[in-house]
Amino acid sequence: QLQLQESGPGLVKPSETLSLTCSVSGGSISSSSHYWGWIRQPPGKGLEWIGSFHYSGKIHYNPSLKSRVTILVDMSKNQLSLKLSSVTAADTAVYYCGREYYDFWSGYPGWFDPWGQGTQVTVSS
Amino acid sequence: DIVMTQSPDSLAVSLGERATINCKSSQSVLYSSNNKNYLAWYQQKPGQPPKLLIYWASTRESGVPDRFSGSGSGTDFTLTISSLQAEDVAVYYCHHYYSPHALTFGGGTKVEIK
Numbered sequence: 001q002l003q004l005q006e007s008g009p010g011l012v013k014p015s016e017t018l019s020l021t022c023s024v025s026g027g028s029i030s031s032s033s034h035y036w037g038w039i040r041q042p043p044g045k046g047l048e049w050i051g052s053f054h055y056s057g058k059i060h061y062n063p064s065l066k067s068r069v070t071i072l073v074d075m076s077k078n079q080l081s082l083k084l085s086s087v088t089a090a091d092t093a094v095y096y097c098g099r100e101y102y103d104f105w106s107g108y109p110g111w112f113d114p115w116g117q118g119t120q121v122t123v124s125s
Numbered sequence: 126d127i128v129m130t131q132s133p134d135s136l137a138v139s140l141g142e143r144a145t146i147n148c149k150s151s152q153s154v155l156y157s158s159n160n161k162n163y164l165a166w167y168q169q170k171p172g173q174p175p176k177l178l179i180y181w182a183s184t185r186e187s188g189v190p191d192r193f194s195g196s197g198s199g200t201d202f203t204l205t206i207s208s209l210q211a212e213d214v215a216v217y218y219c220h221h222y223y224s225p226h227a228l229t230f231g232g233g234t235k236v237e238i239k
Contacts, residue, residue: 047175047218049228062227063126096174101222105158108224111165113186115174 002027004097004116012123018087022080022097022116029078030055035100035109036080038071040093041118048093052100052109053080060109087123094118127151127221131231137239144206146234148219153199156223163223166195166204169233170215178217179204206236214238 008020022036029036037052051061053071061069070083080097096118101110128151138144154163162182167175177186179195182202192207206213219231 046233047220047230049230052228060225064227098174101180103163103222103224105156105161106224108222109228110163110222111177111180111220112167112175113177113180115176118174 002099002114004099004114006095006097006116006119008095008119008121010120010122012087012091012121013125014088014123015086018082018084018091018121018123020082020095020097020119020121022082024078024080024099027099029073029080030075032056032102034102036073037098037100037109037112038080038082039096039098039112039115040091041096042090042093050082050084050095054102054109058107089123092121092123094120127154127223127226127229129219129221129229129231131217131219131234133234134232135235135237137237138206138209139239140211141208142239144209144213144236146204146217146219146236148197148202148204148231150200150202150221150223154221154223155199162198162202163221164195164197164202165220165222166193167218167220168213168215169218175218209236209238211238 035052038050068085072081098112098115103110164182166179169175183195216233
């Protein structure tokens with residue numbers, strides 16, 4: 001059974017870089033049938049897609065975050081990582097990683113299933 | 126970006142009654158090449174990650190009870206819970222994955238028991 005587990009610092013100072021890792025077990029991050037992505041949810045609010053990675057090298061970022069986001073993958077560790085630079089209080093959220101359907105018609109990511117449990121990140125001095 | 130607008134923001138339904146949630150996209154998410162609507166629905170219970178219910182607008186994910194159904198095409202979509210159960214109390218989100226636009230989610234609809 002595929003499982004995803006997010007990890008990283010729960011507290012980040014303003015202007016610093018947020019770094020999170022998603023460890024995947026029960027499946028391979030090099031699957032051609034899936035993207036792997038990040039989503040976040042600010043306290044009491046809705047969901048925001050951050051970006052998605054396919055092992056072929058395709059990466060898609062939310063344009064609103066693109067200048068600050070980097071998604072990397074360590075195939076040997078079966079891990080996905082997220083780096084978000086120059087954080088502010090507005091970046092406080094629960095951060096989720098998830099597996100995404102790979103749409104062979106468009107070559108783009110689809111729905112998320114499953115999701116990790118999420119990790120709370122607070123930006124504060 | 127495609128904006129997803131859900132309505133209502135919240136609704137209270139009696140046990141065993143029907144719950145209907147609407148989702149409208151600012152432009153069509155119907156992909157002409159394969160005639161599929163690039164829309165999914167998720168359920169999120171407090172303290173839990175979202176759970177996939179429906180994809181391709183109307184295809185129920187394996188293991189999801191058949192009281193959940195999705196319908197619609199183009200820009201207007203509906204999630205229906207035919208007979209609300211206590212365990213269905215949650216926030217429901219629609220989500221478009223119509224590329225190459227940024228993936229976006231609706232604002233969510235909170236379903237409660239009346």
